[in-house]
Amino acid sequence: MSWLGKIFGSKEEETPQSAPPGPLGLRLKGAVGVDSLPFRVAGDRLVFAAPEGNQLIEAWGEVELGGGSRLHRYYLTDDAFLQVSTTAGQIDDVKLFVFHETRNPSNQTAFNEWVKRGSQIGAPYIDLGGQRYDRVWGDKDAAEWAPPIVFDEKVYNKSFTEPDYDLTHYAMLYQRLVPGLDRYEYVIVSAEDYGPDEYCITFSVGVDVSQADLTIT
Template sequence: MFGWFKKQKEEKPQRSQAPEVLGLRLGGAFELDDLKLKIIEPDLTIEGAARTQIIKAVGEVKLDSQSRLLRYYTDDEGFLQILQHGTDESGVEEVKLWYFYESKPIDTQARWQAVLDNEIVTAEKTLEEQVFTKVWENTRPVPMTETTWDQSGNMTTTDQFVMVYERQVSDDLFESLLVSGEETIVNNQHDRSVVTSTGINLTPTDFTLIS
């Protein structure tokens, strides 16, 4: 636990079924620290991150009976990801800012199987001439299921098969790479893609809630 926000004793009115934490909520907004981004952005894959971002959708991945990932998708092609143990704000362990880099559709079952077997998990990944090293020891993609709520009240489910990579940018800055094979059912058909995102850790002073 990294001392995020003190637990609020007053209960807030329920706005939607989408999970809320650290004041982040569906339809809300936050502001990223401008000075920090100006300093580190030239060394990152991320370019032109909007300082003010509106949350358009919320995702939840239950890792086990005690832990979950919450993802707050914004209008700037990115998301804040919260690693949380339990549902109390004192259980927040990590906050990361992710940005989507690319999404490649997968059209056939054979291609999908090849991606799962050989392409998501490798010892290293190279992106824009930068080398990222595999973080987890798993030799197969890690499966997880995300439930997502959007502002229209729709709720969808996506199966994901992921691996995380990392590179050291400076003494106190690391950039992460997330490779995710994603599968949903649309009109009784499999909709599959491989999504690549890059991200960094945030501290409590790196972003501010504005609504």
């Protein structure tokens, strides 16, 4: 069962409503097709591997950042998500991430090891998949640890009006310029707090995408 399946259960248990479209026409229970050819051509220069075929939007995450800024996260069938950043309703950028690795701290003490000063989340760089990525958020020139960015996410699955659950992220974004491709590859590391004694650490690898890379239905 996929990462999303473990959270939401089987598809037969879902009773989705018809959701209004969001940025780019994306909507809960809609579908996204990704043009994977550019990523397959890149071969092993990318750690990222695009999901194949039509992907159902199984969940929608909403993050209010303040000042009219918002993140929309559309969680897809094959352990991937589209992240759309908007300001005052205008799209700033679109990234496609795939979940690379998940770890499950056994208790709050173990979770706190991931978010305390000097932890891996917030280090000046991170190594993943044989590549090195430099920190994006915080002081980029500092050779020291930077605190993770904290934000709350509401996640909708069965209804687009009432969230199924919410969580708090303690996250840091990293990037590298991919040689020969003139594009960036990203890693977002997030320590996720779902509530009493439920924690998860996710490592996701992503790239920038445009509307031309996507078929949205």
